[in-house]
Amino acid sequence: MKYFKIILPLTVLLLLSLGIFFAPRYIKIGSIECSSQFGPCVLLEGTLSSISGKSLYQTKKEIGSVLSAESTVSDYSIRYKIPGTLSVYVVEKKPKFALSNSSFFALIDKDGTVLKISQETSLPKVEISGSLPNVGEKVQEEYLFSLNILYTLFANYQVDRGVIDGEKLLVDVGGVRVIFPVTGDKDVLLGGLRLIIERLKADPKDSKISKGITQIDLRFKNPVLK
Numbered sequence: 001m002k003y004f005k006i007i008l009p010l011t012v013l014l015l016l017s018l019g020i021f022f023a024p025r026y027i028k029i030g031s032i033e034c035s036s037q038f039g040p041c042v043l044l045e046g047t048l049s050s051i052s053g054k055s056l057y058q059t060k061k062e063i064g065s066v067l068s069a070e071s072t073v074s075d076y077s078i079r080y081k082i083p084g085t086l087s088v089y090v091v092e093k094k095p096k097f098a099l100s101n102s103s104f105f106a107l108i109d110k111d112g113t114v115l116k117i118s119q120e121t122s123l124p125k126v127e128i129s130g131s132l133p134n135v136g137e138k139v140q141e142e143y144l145f146s147l148n149i150l151y152t153l154f155a156n157y158q159v160d161r162g163v164i165d166g167e168k169l170l171v172d173v174g175g176v177r178v179i180f181p182v183t184g185d186k187d188v189l190l191g192g193l194r195l196i197i198e199r200l201k202a203d204p205k206d207s208k209i210s211k212g213i214t215q216i217d218l219r220f221k222n223p224v225l226k
Contacts, residue, residue: 027056030084032063036092043072048088059086071136072115097147098125099132099139106132112144113137124154126162126169142167142182149180152190168219173197179217189218196223 032048034041041048044066051062060078067076067090075091095107098121099114105125107116114133126146133139139147146162146169153159153171162171169180174197180189196216217224 027080028084029054029056029059029086032059032086032088033081034088034090036090038092041088041090041092044070044090052086056080056086063088071113095121095123097151098123099143099147100125100127101130101132104132106139108139108144108147112139112141112147114139124150124160124162126150126164128164145184145186146180146182148186149190152186156194173216176213177215179215179219181219192218192223196225 029052032052034044034048047066048063051059051066054062063078063086067073067088072093073090074093077089079087079089081087093109093113093115095115096110098105098107098118100106100121103119105118105121105123106114107118107121107123108114114135114137117132117135124147126143128143143164146164149169150159150162150171153162153173157173159171159173162169164170164182167182169182171178171180173193178193193216200213213225215224215226217226
């Protein structure tokens, strides 16, 4: 009797452990629900729905493989719902700015990864002459530098467009053409531009801009005004 009291709980525990281990291999998943912080997973629904019909174990494994390789997803969680549904929640990366050519826009996150190719966007955009990078690829450092310059200009001066021409970034700020290098210290360049604009507009009656200044070139140690 003494041994029975010891063996019975151990047997129950063993059976429960075996059930937890083997059950996912026999439970069939009939449907997969997917949502993100922005709503339904429109782009992933087709891919995820094709995985259903398999065991819980296999379905979770395949979902993990798909989402880990998905460039637009930064994190995800999977929850089983009785009797045969998996609820997937993904944290989607958010595009911050865009590269454009004559036809399309590459929507890019803060790290420089292309999330999507689109025919339209309201994001701040930098135009390039070459082909756009593919989804999942990282943009060139010069492009990311220029995009971050433009993003700050968009926040401060509502400038939403720039053009990369060779090794310079061209933007128009308040009717003045500003030329940036595509490498360097972003904060120094933007701080210098802010000081110049504030100085030029300190006294509207004596503003150099009103006297014909149409270009600020920040590629040199001492900015060149023309």
